[in-house]
Amino acid sequence: MIDFFDALFNPAFPFIRNALLAGLLSSVLFGILGAMVTVRRIASLAGAISHAVLGGIGMALYLSAAKIIPGFPPIAGALIFAIISAGIIGAVSLKAKQREDTVINAIWAIGMSIGVLFMAKTAGYTDPSSYLFGNILLISERDLLLMAILDVFVLFLAWRFYPQLKACAFDEEFARVRGVPTTMIFLALLTVTAAAIVLLQTFVGIVMVIAMLTLPAGTAGYFARSLGGMMLISCGFSALFSAGGLVLGWSFDLPVGATVVILAGIVFLTAGAVRVIQNRKHGG
Numbered sequence: 001m002i003d004f005f006d007a008l009f010n011p012a013f014p015f016i017r018n019a020l021l022a023g024l025l026s027s028v029l030f031g032i033l034g035a036m037v038t039v040r041r042i043a044s045l046a047g048a049i050s051h052a053v054l055g056g057i058g059m060a061l062y063l064s065a066a067k068i069i070p071g072f073p074p075i076a077g078a079l080i081f082a083i084i085s086a087g088i089i090g091a092v093s094l095k096a097k098q099r100e101d102t103v104i105n106a107i108w109a110i111g112m113s114i115g116v117l118f119m120a121k122t123a124g125y126t127d128p129s130s131y132l133f134g135n136i137l138l139i140s141e142r143d144l145l146l147m148a149i150l151d152v153f154v155l156f157l158a159w160r161f162y163p164q165l166k167a168c169a170f171d172e173e174f175a176r177v178r179g180v181p182t183t184m185i186f187l188a189l190l191t192v193t194a195a196a197i198v199l200l201q202t203f204v205g206i207v208m209v210i211a212m213l214t215l216p217a218g219t220a221g222y223f224a225r226s227l228g229g230m231m232l233i234s235c236g237f238s239a240l241f242s243a244g245g246l247v248l249g250w251s252f253d254l255p256v257g258a259t260v261v262i263l264a265g266i267v268f269l270t271a272g273a274v275r276v277i278q279n280r281k282h283g284g
Contacts, residue, residue, distance in 0.1 A: 004250045015137050019256070022139040023242030025147040027216075029196045031235030032158050034217035036189055039169040039227060045093065045190065047210040048104045049085045050197045052111025054206055056081030057131050058118030065123045074131075075198060081111060082194035090187045134205030134257040136246065147199055154192060158231065161185070166227045208261045215264040216241060222271045241267070 007013045008020065037046050060077025063069040085107050092103045119128055158165065167175035168185050176182045193213075200209045216237040217230065224230035245260030 004247050007250065015139070016250070018139045018141065018144060019136045019246055020243060021144055022136055022147065023246055023260075024239050025144065025151055026200055026212075027235050027238030027242055028151040029147070029154060029200060030212045030216055030238040031220075031233075032154050032231045033189075033193050033196055034213040034238070035220065035227060035231040035234050036165065036169065037193065037213050038217040038221065039230070040186075040189070042190075043210065043214050044101075044104055045089050046193055046197065046213055048089060048108040048111075049082055049190070049194050050201065050206050050209045051108045052085040053078040053082045053198055053201060054115030054128065054131060055111040055113075055118070056115070058115030058122070058128070062118040062122045078198045078201070079195065082198050083191065085111060086187075086190040086194040090190045094183060094186070130205075131201065132205050133208065133255065134201060136256045143199065150196060150199060154196070157188075157192070162228065169227055205257050208257055211261045212238065212241075212264060215261070215268045219264070219268045219271050222275050237264070237267070 004016075007016045010016075037043055056077035056079065057074045058077075059081070060069075060072045060074045063077075064072040089100075089104060089107060093100050096103075115131075116128060164175070164180050164185055167178070167180050168182050172182050197209055197213075200212070217234040219237050220230045220233035224233050241260050241264040245263050246256055248254065248263065249256035249259040
């Protein structure tokens with residue numbers, strides 16, 4: 001622990017401060033969007049989008065290396081695939097509910113396969129593991145700026161449209177009858193989540209980003225009494241897991257992204273076990 005805090009304030013290790021700041025900034029996105037994803041029960045949709053972005057990353061790396069589109073940034077390719085995937089999944093969810101699972105699984109598998117194929121054909125071959133599992137210690141100042149901008153945008157949307165979000169989350173049919181644009185809100189939620197996934201995959205990676213969209217929010221669900229409370233508590237848990245995972249990862253030389261998710265998983269399962277025990281006591 002002491003070594004970590006020494007490094008945190010050491011001018012020679014700016015990446016540690018960037019990593020901690022990234023964890024705190026990402027906790028806002030994980031908390032607010034995670035609460036909505038959990039309450040709306042669309043974790044599988046978010047999971048498909050998070051895995052499909054590998055196709056965009058691979059495409060961007062190939063086009064840039066082959067000089068077809070020089071300097072094409074991977075984050076741009078990821079964003080293109082994320083938005084397209086969100087649009088397809090959203091359209092199918094609204095128009096053909098019975099085929100939703102099939103389309104989700106198809107986008108999940110096809111997106112990742114496209115990414116692997118493009119990377120295999122990229123000169124020098126790019127190892128997809130860095131994108132699959134992430135590395136928070138490689139967070140740049142540009143990433144921090146983008147996260148901060150998206151944080152402000154998501155906070156504004158959550159504040160401005162909270163009544164509509166709450167209505168859609170708990171009783172979509174009633175909200176539709178009351179004139180709430182439920183379809184627009186659903187598609188907007190998918191789109192914003194897709195954009196957040198593109199940034200957050202840098203933190204914990206594509207494979208693990210879905211876990212951080214659900215575990216802190218799931219844990220918060222054991223304590224929250226409202227959607228707003230769930231968002232706030234989820235942000236707090238996300239910040240705690242991110243900072244704690246960074247400290248443990250640095251102290252014991254472990255992959256930070258995986259450590260963050262394991263820590264979040266342990267707390268979630270512990271909270272669930274405690275709730276089950278409490279319910280049995282009250283039931284008895």
